[in-house]
Amino acid sequence: MTAHLKQDKPDTRNLLDKMRQGVIGKPLSRPDGPAKVSGTAPYTADHAVENCLEGVLVTATIVRGEVADIDAQSVLTMPGVVAVIDDERLTARAAQGGADEAPEQPARKVGYFGQPIALVVAESFEEARDAAKQLKVDYRADDLSDIPLDPVQTDPEPQDDGTRQGDLAHAMTSAAHSVDLTYRTEGHASAAMEPHAAIAEWDGKRLTVHASLQMLNHNIIELADALDVKEEDIRLISRYVGGGFGSKLGISEETVAACVAAMELGRPVRVVMSRQQVFQCIMRRSETKQRLRLAADGDGKLIGFGHEARVSNLPGEDFAEPVLQSSEFLYAAENRLLQLEVARIHRMTAGSVRAPGEAVGMPALEAAMDVLAEKAGIDPVELRLRNIPDKHPSEGLPFSSHKLAECLKQGAEAFGWDSGPRKPRQRREGEWWIGTGMASAARVHNIEEAKARVTLKADGTALVETDMTDIGTGTYSILGQIAGEMLGLPVEKVLVELGDTRLPRGSGSGGSWGAASVGSAVFVACNRLRERLAGKVGIAADDLVLKDGTAGNDLRLTDLLDGEDLCEEGHYEPGEIEDDYTAAGFGAFFAQVRVNRFTGETRVDRMLGAFGFGRVLNEKTARSQCLGGITWSIGAALTESLLFDPVDGHLVNCDLAEYHVPVHRDIPDVEVIMVEERDPAASPIQAKGIGELGMCGGAGAIANAIYDACGARLFEFPMTPDRVLSALPE
């Protein structure tokens, strides 16, 4: 049976807090931990499939044009080679998150250097890779001089109408204090540790596909469309995903290619992207150029707020890095101008990388706020406190909850923030200047439709089933805790099955919406189960107390069920509530850095984040998400940067040696404060997302700390030693 909730108003019943099991929110270890530390958790490429062929993608060596001819015969005589697949259904790009349609086809049409164009299939991986490298391909290539490659030199198009209120130019000239600054951020890669991979099996009618994906509920639609196969004839499985960070939101090239090959050859086919291919063929975060105009009165109240950003993407892609997403509501001002524009260029596809938008928009905004604070002579924390709006500045909607002020205050206190007058270069240890900086954090709250089935079994255990994924975020943990809390079972009695499209459609993992969305579906199912149990006991559901497998006093659940399983499918949908509230997670970052006066190297000594994101479902996994976000903040601030060849737009640093993700020695002790709250408008479990908030502004805190340490104001991220050195005052 199905229980449905379309949320049109805040859920103030706060049912989870009325339960007695006491597992919700607790710092429980993840149930998938033991499998992961023993190497037995099966990731996609680990599955042993009988008679499996290996496929290796062939990638384009031109920027734009068409494949004129693929000389399959040039490799078919090589040892072990079985086929060269260049089917019309092969995809040229990965799908954007939630696209629900096939990505760009056919792969023969080339739009960027390094695009997959064909698949070579052989008995062994080594044979396939060798043949893929030898394959002779003729192209009809467009002249390089006709192809726009540089986002700076390409005329952009506006992404939308933008936001315009009052007269920003006038506010700038009449303000007591103002800043007009331009920032640049470079592209980022998700660089999940597990490369994209798929194993496809075709039995003549049905496809079974192991793949490393974040959103099976969307991916099955995209795959069906790409292959022209019915959804009901496809089974997608993704029980363990080695990190996603946006890169596995949409169906990607290797999965479609493995399916096409398996269908054509009648044998299972495995395709694992090389690390270089993951860099080249999967989404990049767009580079950005951002202009910040901030105007404040004598008290530091903002009267003007301008944030304009230019990003880039391939022609035909709807996605534009939503740089201004949180700028829309973070600070109040009467005169506002926000505008996003997109340059159409032929670099690899731009798409979602952890915290699309805020990851780069917030650091620039928060760096500019620091300059304004200095000009106005106001403490940076105080400047933010003075500009928190009481409702959405342009839409006028109330906030569902708002913890920015608490996060700023609690964070400052825990960090030991000195609110006295600030001046750079006040502290030195040997070669190192030492300084502190802070920034606000904000990230929109997203929530999606989701379904999950919960079965309360006659033996007193529960089974939670959904095609939702756990990409390292802790889905296995929190769904067990929600069901355990609602049904009065210790988490050891709850089995969570995920990542299989034979199960009810979840929300997918993306945009930090997974926990709140699919958690709400589990909640809805459990709530109905409680009603049915209450009916059996003969009391109202509100009076039913479930704990440790009993329904009050000596009544055991197993006796109450009397051999019968109870099963409910929970279906959650966000309703009109989305039009009534502005919902977001808020927070504050504090950082202490040291900058080497001779080399310009920056090291983060310590960092603290305070975050308010509704109910904490599991204190351990939530903290992990915050720590991970802060780690990404440090990468975005100091090291991460995609670099493109100016001649043909190919990605130059397409491996982990040249694209610098933070390493163990880069990350100091990080402190996380969770400012707990209940947000009844965000979801019926009063929770919001936390996967991305930890990197929405953190790089700005580091930029501000660098200035405080050594007096170098930087306007480019990442703040590499060469950039710091050239910005150091004499």
Added chain:
Amino acid sequence: MTQMTVNDRPVRFDMDPQTPLLWALRDAANLTGSKYGCGVGDCGACMVLVDGEALRSCLITLAEAEGRFITTIEGLSEDRSHPVQQAMVAEQAIQCGFCTPGIVMAAAALIQRNPDPSEADVREAVPNLCRCGVYPRLVRAIQRAGRVARRRERISAAPAPGIDMEDAARAVPALRADSAE
């Protein structure tokens, strides 16, 4: 054929001796706990113990591994009872888990030679990349594992998987499997 000892068993690989050890382990021996993350020694997801040293198995050829004692994550302990495995679970130094086997092997090698590592020792000995960002938890976890190895502390965060009496009888001769009937 290249001969070596893998997880205490003699193994002969009928493969090109230039094959990276990682692929021999994964594709021929079905020991898929060691992961391919980059293939060129950047990430450490493929780390195994070679004569007790944590090395990146993607950078070692089968020929170079000849005659060596190889331990993979599957061979570290039969019941995930190794102090590092227990501490990683207890300290939540795991997220997506893909880099975890390599980190466990690097940490196990460290604890073997220095069961009381300083923070600097841990950061030096565990260069593995983790994109989820478990780093701040690794130092704590690995130092805790050291305490367990020194018998200063006990953890049972990751209980042994489904032990039946037959398994137990194999491990503990005093037990008789048939006594469970």
